[in-house]
Amino acid sequence: MLMAEPELSPSKTLDSINGHDSTVEPNPTSSQDTQINPLNNDVGPSGKRKIDDGDGDGNDGDSSVHPLWKTSLCSFFRHQDGSCSHGSACRYAHGEEELRRRPDNTWDPTSERVKKKLKSEESEKRDVSEEVMMTEAVVDGDDDDGCGSSNELSKCLVHLPRKWCSENLRSFLNQEGIPFKFAKKKKGMMLGFITFEDEEQMKSSSKELEGKSIGNKRLSVANVVPRSFGKKSNSNVASGLKLEKENAGLDGSSLDGETNDDSGVDGYVSKTRSVRDAVTPLAHMLYADQLEQKKNSLMQILKRLTRNARKACPTGVPLPEWILKSREIGGLPCKLEGIVASPIEKGYRNKCEFSVGYSLEGKVTVGFMLGNFREGVTAVEEAVDCPNVSMIACKYAAIFQEFLQHSDLPVWNRFKNTGFWRQLTVREGRSNGNVVDSGTFGGIAEVMLIVQVCTASFDDAQVATEFKRLTQAFVDGATSHCPTLPLSALVVQDHQGISNVAPADAPLRSLPLSQTVGDLEMDENKNVMDVRIHDYINNLRFSISPTAFFQVNTLAAEKLYSLAGDWACLGPDTLLFDICCGTGTIGLTLAHRVGMVIGIEMNASAVSDAHRNAEINGIKNVRFICSKAEDVMGSLLKEYLNVTREEFDDPNVSGSSNDIPEDNACPETENGEMPSSAEVGNKVQMGSTSENENTSMQHFKNVVAIVDPPRAGLHPSVIKALRTHPRLRRLVYISCNPESLVANAIELCTPSPIKHEKGNKDNRGWRNMSSAGLARHRAKSMPISEAFQPIKAMAVDLFPHTPHCELIMLLER
Numbered sequence: 001m002l003m004a005e006p007e008l009s010p011s012k013t014l015d016s017i018n019g020h021d022s023t024v025e026p027n028p029t030s031s032q033d034t035q036i037n038p039l040n041n042d043v044g045p046s047g048k049r050k051i052d053d054g055d056g057d058g059n060d061g062d063s064s065v066h067p068l069w070k071t072s073l074c075s076f077f078r079h080q081d082g083s084c085s086h087g088s089a090c091r092y093a094h095g096e097e098e099l100r101r102r103p104d105n106t107w108d109p110t111s112e113r114v115k116k117k118l119k120s121e122e123s124e125k126r127d128v129s130e131e132v133m134m135t136e137a138v139v140d141g142d143d144d145d146g147c148g149s150s151n152e153l154s155k156c157l158v159h160l161p162r163k164w165c166s167e168n169l170r171s172f173l174n175q176e177g178i179p180f181k182f183a184k185k186k187k188g189m190m191l192g193f194i195t196f197e198d199e200e201q202m203k204s205s206s207k208e209l210e211g212k213s214i215g216n217k218r219l220s221v222a223n224v225v226p227r228s229f230g231k232k233s234n235s236n237v238a239s240g241l242k243l244e245k246e247n248a249g250l251d252g253s254s255l256d257g258e259t260n261d262d263s264g265v266d267g268y269v270s271k272t273r274s275v276r277d278a279v280t281p282l283a284h285m286l287y288a289d290q291l292e293q294k295k296n297s298l299m300q301i302l303k304r305l306t307r308n309a310r311k312a313c314p315t316g317v318p319l320p321e322w323i324l325k326s327r328e329i330g331g332l333p334c335k336l337e338g339i340v341a342s343p344i345e346k347g348y349r350n351k352c353e354f355s356v357g358y359s360l361e362g363k364v365t366v367g368f369m370l371g372n373f374r375e376g377v378t379a380v381e382e383a384v385d386c387p388n389v390s391m392i393a394c395k396y397a398a399i400f401q402e403f404l405q406h407s408d409l410p411v412w413n414r415f416k417n418t419g420f421w422r423q424l425t426v427r428e429g430r431s432n433g434n435v436v437d438s439g440t441f442g443g444i445a446e447v448m449l450i451v452q453v454c455t456a457s458f459d460d461a462q463v464a465t466e467f468k469r470l471t472q473a474f475v476d477g478a479t480s481h482c483p484t485l486p487l488s489a490l491v492v493q494d495h496q497g498i499s500n501v502a503p504a505d506a507p508l509r510s511l512p513l514s515q516t517v518g519d520l521e522m523d524e525n526k527n528v529m530d531v532r533i534h535d536y537i538n539n540l541r542f543s544i545s546p547t548a549f550f551q552v553n554t555l556a557a558e559k560l561y562s563l564a565g566d567w568a569c570l571g572p573d574t575l576l577f578d579i580c581c582g583t584g585t586i587g588l589t590l591a592h593r594v595g596m597v598i599g600i601e602m603n604a605s606a607v608s609d610a611h612r613n614a615e616i617n618g619i620k621n622v623r624f625i626c627s628k629a630e631d632v633m634g635s636l637l638k639e640y641l642n643v644t645r646e647e648f649d650d651p652n653v654s655g656s657s658n659d660i661p662e663d664n665a666c667p668e669t670e671n672g673e674m675p676s677s678a679e680v681g682n683k684v685q686m687g688s689t690s691e692n693e694n695t696s697m698q699h700f701k702n703v704v705a706i707v708d709p710p711r712a713g714l715h716p717s718v719i720k721a722l723r724t725h726p727r728l729r730r731l732v733y734i735s736c737n738p739e740s741l742v743a744n745a746i747e748l749c750t751p752s753p754i755k756h757e758k759g760n761k762d763n764r765g766w767r768n769m770s771s772a773g774l775a776r777h778r779a780k781s782m783p784i785s786e787a788f789q790p791i792k793a794m795a796v797d798l799f800p801h802t803p804h805c806e807l808i809m810l811l812e813r
């Protein structure tokens with residue numbers, strides 16, 4: 001319950017008025033105000049705003065106005081559907097537009113403008129701290145734009161707009177009257193490289209450029225330190241560069257010492273983070289503390305759902321019960337019931353993608369990048385001491401790295417998009433059994449290696465020879481290990497794109513392994529379509545093709561899926577939609593508890609795996625659809641739940657809402673177990689894997705969706721389809737990105753208005769909106785429909801030692 005509003009009285013103090021909100025949520029503004037000025041009787045003006053003095057700071061320059069008038073946001077207004085009983089007489093600002101600067105020239109720290117500024121400062125800080133780990137050739141003699149000259153006469157410009165290309169950089173330099181010889185900039189990066197005619201020009205131009213503003217960024221100039229990466233004749237290798245951390249000395253003093261590459265590297269390396277820090281930043285903490293930290297940070301993110309749904313709740317519509325009750329649980333939308341620990345903490349990843357590049361020491365390395373390429377970090381370091389990587393994966397990375405030291409083909413250069421060797425992915429499959437006593441490699445029985453290359457512009461014969469040597473290197477490496485490392489398949493993926501994330505249809509080919517490795521006899525000419533590894537979830541065998549998604553921590557995923565099934569309240573009369581189903585893991589592990597599963601997945605090979613997985617496990621009541629969920633969700637719901645709202649409410653229509661227990665309780669047998677679909681006999685019409693079967697779905701009383709989308713969350717059309725279909729009463733949302741879960745839940749849970757107001761939709765500024773802001777915006781145009789309510793949430797830790805965590809939330813209506 002909200003406390004009664006305070007009386008509007010000029011004698012109220014700022015404290016007491018802010019106190020009117022104390023039951024809503026703690027208001028950081030309040031305490032701040034108290035410290036600034038415990039303003040007592042004087043409330044300032046009589047409630048009328050004065051005319052703005054036009055300086056854009058929101059202050060009206062009127063000395064009769066109290067200095068703190070409207071300098072803080074009214075939290076009552078903020079949390080109460082944009083209304084405050086003090087109306088225009090309230091001394092607190094009703095919205096950002098009314099907000100004035102404080103006497104000390106600062107803004108309310110809770111305001112959007114302060115938050116935005118902090119955010120951009122933070123990202124700038126991050127950019128600067130990572131700006132110097134470029135270990136690839138960026139300015140060398142073989143550039144076709146003629147950018148070939150001495151590295152001693154080159155500088156690196158940091159904080160350039162990411163969307164600029166070389167042409168933009170050159171125009172900018174010309175416009176500013178800054179002389180240069182060559183300039184090179186790659187779209188997507190914040191770095192650019194300039195080469196000058198001579199030292200004098202470099203000195204004066206660097207001075208001019210240092211600190212220059214472009215937009216809200218200030219340029220900084222860094223040194224480019226030439227390095228000789230070994231004695232290889234390969235031009236890519238020989239011309240590798242490294243940038244020094246400090247800015248170019250404005251007095252030119254650093255120019256002399258720049259060629260001393262050792263001092264530059266050592267000084268820098270000691271300042272930079274290790275690969276362990278980059279990949280597993282929580283590894284220094286006890287696992288129990290990691291879990292606590294994750295839980296706390298998830299709570300903060302979850303509170304955004306309450307705040308945003310409250311903000312988006314239409315005027316005149318009462319706040320839903322869950323928002324009112326959120327005050328009792330610290331602002332959470334529902335209880336976060338805890339965090340499930342991963343059953344395995346070390347070497348849990350069954351899939352590791354190792355980049356190929358140069359280490360800070362200039363060595364060709366197979367490992368992990370120390371940061372983000374867009375921010376100028378390309379240094380790759382070996383996966384030393386990364387507790388999430390398995391021993392087998394490290395061994396294969398080492399074998400590949402050793403092979404690359406002697407390869408005639410160059411490693412991929414991210415800056416120039418040239419080279420051959422790009423990435424090694426190690427995928428592991430386990431045998432079915434307890435991992436603790438499952439043999440030498442912790443139950444890992446199969447390994448698939450996927451080497452990503454870019455064959456464009458390389459000679460076929462040379463490529464074929466290199467592949468043969470590569471195969472031999474892996475086989476020798478595996479068999480010379482004691483005990484022999486499992487190796488089931490070697491696949492090459494050909495990809496020309498800028499980043500290593502290849503499209504699903506990037507060509508794959510299987511390289512025949514010439515001899516038996518481990519327990520597996522390899523087929524000499526295996527078709528890539530038949531290449532797979534296997535893993536087990538809940539005793540079901542899953543066949544996984546090279547590019548299909550499979551959770552990286554199988555044992556923790558097992559817990560996640562079981563929880564999802566329990567929360568979904570399944571029974572033989574349940575129709576389960578498994579949205580973004582991958583290889584069918586969720587639907588297939590729950591198929592025995594429902595009448596029918598419909599899986600939807602856009603990756604064709606994952607769908608073909610799902611069909612195969614149904615077959616090898618003898619599961620018949622499933623249907624998998626290969627499509628983007630946004631393209632089929634609406635029509636599938638119509639097809640399977642083809643009832644009108646009136647029919648739905650009609651007690652005579654089977655499958656109507658009247659069949660759903662009042663309290664939405666899970667159907668259970670007397671002993672607390674679900675009846676199996678077999679027990680229900682003919683009541684449930686079993687589906688099949690045929691895509692064309694037109695099954696009458698009126699039998700399914702209980703319709704549930706379990707969604708498990710990628711990081712970006714569900715497409716708006718999917719959310720709309722789920723929200724507006726009245727038969728879907730229960731939704732279990734599994735997410736690897738709690739921010740997108742919150743954004744999607746805002747749309748699913750914000751109440752509809754009584755009726756939509758006509759008028760133009762103001763979509764301006766959506767690019768700069770947060771995901772939650774955008775979701776609020778979208779919620780406004782959602783067709784009128786019953787909102788879901790968040791019922792409970794739980795975290796499942798699939799990613800020990802990293803900040804990531806899966807979050808599962810039950811929504812009902």
Ligand SMILES: C[S@@+](CC[C@H](N)C(=O)[O-])C[C@H]1O[C@@H](n2cnc3c(N)ncnc32)[C@H](O)[C@@H]1O
Pocket residue numbers: 549550551579580581582583584585586600601602603606627628629630708709710711715736
């Ligand atoms: C987080 S994975 C979950 C997969 C599966 N539920 C599991 O746990 O193994 C997300 C899956 O969604 C698929 N996907 C991504 N966007 C999609 C879309 N628009 N429609 C359908 N599937 C999509 C991906 O290919 C991927 O398999």
